[in-house]
Amino acid sequence: MINERSIPSRRSGVLHYELVDEMVIYDAVTSQAASLNETARLIWELCDGTRTVDALSAELAQHFDMPVDEITASVREALERLCELRLVTV
């Protein structure tokens, strides 16, 4: 269960391909590929094992110049999806 104190990390060995503001990520172990829009890409890049979900949300909100409480739910949904795909661990 992801909460505000969880610290997400990208799984090692996952390949990524940049496409302007978007990204495609690929796990050769599971053969799983995923497309990330601009927001999801930023979330993925911020999952470096040093930030809590709260800190990640705050940074994203600053990037988009939005209130944190408007972005927190989206961040958690994205992280849950990345965890489902086993591309991020918490």
Place this chain on the structure above:
Amino acid sequence: MPVAAPDIRSPGTSVQVIHASFNHHYISVSSSSSTLLQHIARHVEPMLSMDPTGERIASLHLSEAEGCVTAEDDQGSTIRWGDLYSAVRALHHMLIKRFIDARPELIWIHAGVVAFAGRALMFAARPGQGKSTLVAELLEWGCNYLSDEVAPIDPATNAVLPFPVSPWKRIPPLERVSADQLHKIPKVCVRLAPTVVSLHPVSLGQIFFPRHMPHATGTSFVRCSPSIAVLELSDNSFNSQDSRATELARLCNIASRFDTFHLEYAEARGAARDLIRAASLA
């Protein structure tokens, strides 16, 4: 003007042979049954060559006995089918796979492709979304034919090479059918005039991912994001799973350079008209 059906005869010999060619490679298929060869030839008619040049990548010999068809290749493998329909269908796919295996440096997409105004319009989709029928309708609008089924892209030039298997289209039913029922509608072979078949690679223009939506009110084009386009292309890629990391890198290059669209349509004739109008304005 319709092209005459392939007629394979070789007086005085018991074994006849046809050659299917693609970009300086060819496959020879021989049989003492001209009927069997004609069935195969019908599927690759625009690719047939009387005097092929380049490298022969495979040689198949077909025989028929008591309703069963047997294929032997030049590597000693033998495959047998219990009926003509299954054999012809499998052999068609076998020919395609041999060409794909011979040219791994190309990006092979499950797609129909036509050329319009010097650019290739590609329709990539799983079976049953009507891409063959779309291609056939676009030919009526003056497009040139590259393929009904397989689109080999040269990543060095981003050009689509012609792979002109015989095009087939579904006869429109009186009532609209759902997408999952579309595959049940029988297809008929579209005879092509030689001038319609593109002989040379064509630079890629636009890529469409068609979805047949029988209850749609018209044709809609929605721009597809590059990262989604990569996954769509990957889903329709014939390239080996072993090199998927490389394949994704190459598809990212394609998706970032060319416009890609989701195409939803109810009937192919109207969609073709709308595609030509949109391409003319581009």
